[in-house]
Amino acid sequence: MVEKPASQANAGGDVEARKERKGLWSPEEDERLYTRITRHGVSTWSSVAQLAGLRRSGKSCRLRWMNYLRPDLKKEPISKREEETIISLQKSLGNRWSVIAGKMPGRTDNEIKNYWNSRIRKRQNISAGGGKGDGELAKQGDLPAADDKANVLAVAGGMEPVSSMATGATAPPVPTRFPLFACQLFGGGGEATAVAAAGTTAESTTTHENNGAGSESDVSVGNGGQDGREGHYYYCAVEGDIDMVHLMSFDDLLEYPAGGDLLMDAWDQNGLYSANTGSSVDSFGC
DNA sequence: AATGGGCCCAACCGCGACTTT
DNA sequence: TAAAGTCGCGGTTGGGCCCAT
Numbered sequence A: 001m002v003e004k005p006a007s008q009a010n011a012g013g014d015v016e017a018r019k020e021r022k023g024l025w026s027p028e029e030d031e032r033l034y035t036r037i038t039r040h041g042v043s044t045w046s047s048v049a050q051l052a053g054l055r056r057s058g059k060s061c062r063l064r065w066m067n068y069l070r071p072d073l074k075k076e077p078i079s080k081r082e083e084e085t086i087i088s089l090q091k092s093l094g095n096r097w098s099v100i101a102g103k104m105p106g107r108t109d110n111e112i113k114n115y116w117n118s119r120i121r122k123r124q125n126i127s128a129g130g131g132k133g134d135g136e137l138a139k140q141g142d143l144p145a146a147d148d149k150a151n152v153l154a155v156a157g158g159m160e161p162v163s164s165m166a167t168g169a170t171a172p173p174v175p176t177r178f179p180l181f182a183c184q185l186f187g188g189g190g191e192a193t194a195v196a197a198a199g200t201t202a203e204s205t206t207t208h209e210n211n212g213a214g215s216e217s218d219v220s221v222g223n224g225g226q227d228g229r230e231g232h233y234y235y236c237a238v239e240g241d242i243d244m245v246h247l248m249s250f251d252d253l254l255e256y257p258a259g260g261d262l263l264m265d266a267w268d269q270n271g272l273y274s275a276n277t278g279s280s281v282d283s284f285g286c
Numbered sequence B: 001a002a003t004g005g006g007c008c009c010a011a012c013c014g015c016g017a018c019t020t021t
Numbered sequence C: 001t002a003a004a005g006t007c008g009c010g011g012t013t014g015g016g017c018c019c020a021t
Helices: A013-018 A027-038 A046-050 A057-070 A078-095 A097-102 A110-127 A150-156 A164-167 A248-256 A258-269
Strands: A181-188 A188-197 A206-208 A215-223 A231-241 A245-248 A274-275 A282-285
Touching: A013 A258, A027 A046, A027 A057, A046 A057, A078 A097, A078 A110, A097 A110
Parallel strands: none
Antiparallel strands: A181 A188, A181 A245, A206 A215, A215 A231, A231 A282, A245 A274
């Protein structure tokens, strides 16, 4: 049976409209799923699909969340060091991708599996003489006898998937991840956090916070850039009794529940840190 | 400029394991 | 204990992009 393109899925009336959708996820579906899970969590995946108003299987929702929407995923290409880890773990664990992924924070089993299948395995086969050295791993016809492009694979891994953003005539560019940002403020003996989603639906937000010991502040966080992706900066405007402002990416926020030390490490490493005395607007280039 | 081939990756499929009733 | 439902994993596929010709 041939799948209909997603754009034609509604063409057949009610019965057709109730059919499960397959294929690529639209930005709207992503947002529905993301909002549902971040607000209400997951009871069962099939209920998530239903309650989010998605014509997707629970399985599909789970996959989309685990492999793409989950905010703790790393978006940068797999590094040389990570590649070495993959090779080493694969050697000791075999193709137990979920176990390997579990040892590599921010990476998914699918991502690692794809990386292995498309790059490492191929390279290893080539260096082993172009044969199917490790059993039947190599697919028939997958390895041209002289694939001299193999040596550029590592470079290709560094490419940003920005090409699809430039077009966007019909479908808006899908962000690699919903870019959420936050300010965390320290002052008056307490701390407060404001979070904004920039670039997709909400461009900015303002929160009135009580900073612990009676000190109150208005916090604004937003996307000051062009499209929320490139050449952008994010601003954090505060009014009130604030000693210090930290601008956080959502990645940083995710570390928060795990412990303040991790969060501070992220700030320090990324330089997303600004001492602040009094009311001001701070901009941070990203 | 057109086109064909290769590569990458998102998503689907099938199956086994686990949980609930 | 068995059946049904759900989850999670690994393998595979299909579509889009890029590049060489």
